[in-house]
Amino acid sequence: MKQLLLILFLFTFNISSLSAQIIWSAEPTKSAQVSDFFKRLDTGNYPQDYCVSRGDEKGVPSSSAKIAQDPELGSIWKIHKPLNRKRAEFARFEGTVNALSPKEGDDLYISWQWKIDTLDGAKIDKEITVFQWKSASPHHQNYPLNLEYDGELTLNAFGANYKGKVSQSARRTVLWRKAVPQGEWVSFIVRIKVDKNDFGGIVQFWFNGVQQALDNKQSKLYQVKLSDDKKTAFHRTNDGKFVYPKWGAYNKKSCKYAVNTYYHDMKVGTSLDSVM
Template identity: 65%
Template sequence: MIKLSLLLALLSFTSLSAFAEVIWFADPNKSTQVNDFFKRFDDGNYPQDYCKVKGDHKGVEASTAVVFTDEKLGQVWKINKPKNRKRGEFARFEGLKNNYSPKEGDDIYIAWQWKIDTVDKAQIDKEVTVFQWKSASPHNQNYPLNLEYDGELTLNAWGADFVGDKSYSSRRTVLWRKTVPQNEWISLVIRIKVSKAEHGGLVQFWFNGKQQELANLRSETYQVKVSKDNKTVFHRTNDGRFVYPKWGAYNRKSCKFDINAYFHEMKVGTSLVEVMANH
């Protein structure tokens, strides 16, 4: 009986492993071309990307994305978003060589290694958006999830507004917060089950390889549902025509900073084990 149980367990593990895979990987060692892995790079040249008044970005260099040789990790992606630019972001998994489009019901793990600093060594003390789980308009959430940085990194969930009478700030609930120094590599994994149902999706989060406890730490009109062990939150994670990721530096609070954001081991997989390799 013991041998049979072990055999069944092995077969089950082998079966699960066969279906677990990395389905997207932005590897700068294989190509230095942004569009081979991402749909596009948003460099802040859109008319709506002004910092204070429309058109105030004129004469300011656009944001850039290049492959950079990091002394610790080797070839990594580097985004620079200059002062008085509102945005510098990789957008979407749909590249020319490596392509994935999230859809309703998908259950995925998004992983990356990340650090942030400023060209002039200024401390980032305003909440700058560094990751968005974004919805394509017309939408009711705009971004169901995001990460913001101001010396502390926060994971936020955003509730839907089906009527159009609620402010963004009132629909935010902070799920997790931690101090993260500038110019220090960290590892992040977000599990997202994609669902348009109210509290039908799920979110889990790993920081430097350890799963984090999540909670409604700060909220006004919206809260997620939290599992008994505080490791899973239930939230609407699909909105608009489709959802997709954005990584970089964004929002008006970012305008005062000349920001560098660095990315390594950017992956999407169907299991934690697959995306955590080399993290």
């Protein structure tokens, strides 16, 4: 009888583990190849990604990614974006070894540890994008969600632009804001339930292991809907041909900085427990 109970327990445990699991990760201890875990590194070396004048900036080195050693965490990813370069981002979960393609109805818990600094010690005081939940064109949102940093981190949601040329900034609502010093490791979990319906998707957010209250803190033409406890935002999270993540440093304001972004324990799970 005891053996039967043990077998039933192990069977139940294995089924539970399979239903709540890690479905993607990018572990630098296993490979130094960006393409093993990500679709690509976006370096900004193409005509539309200019800082000052159209085309590649003369004499500006390309953005790069490599494995570095952190005294506390060991092997980590380090992305470097040079001065006068607009972009340095890991793009998409779709590596040759470990791949994930988000689709309608998916419920994803995206988790990573992160810090940021500048090569010359300059203070970042202009809002640069450090994470995007991006949509492939043609799209109505461009990026349904992002994180931006200017000494403070903001989690932002962007409404759909169905009828014309409404600016991205006018469709932005700030869901969360917190001051974070440069050079300090912090952790994020973003839950995204992927849904193309207006207010059909779900967004939840954990900072340093603690779930955060969300609100329409700063908005113009668009606001998300919120649960009564403000722990859940209802928002359109699927857009364009498909959606995917981008991590790094990006946008015109980033051009004035030589930025390093660092990543550890990057993973996606099917439950909160799987990524905590």
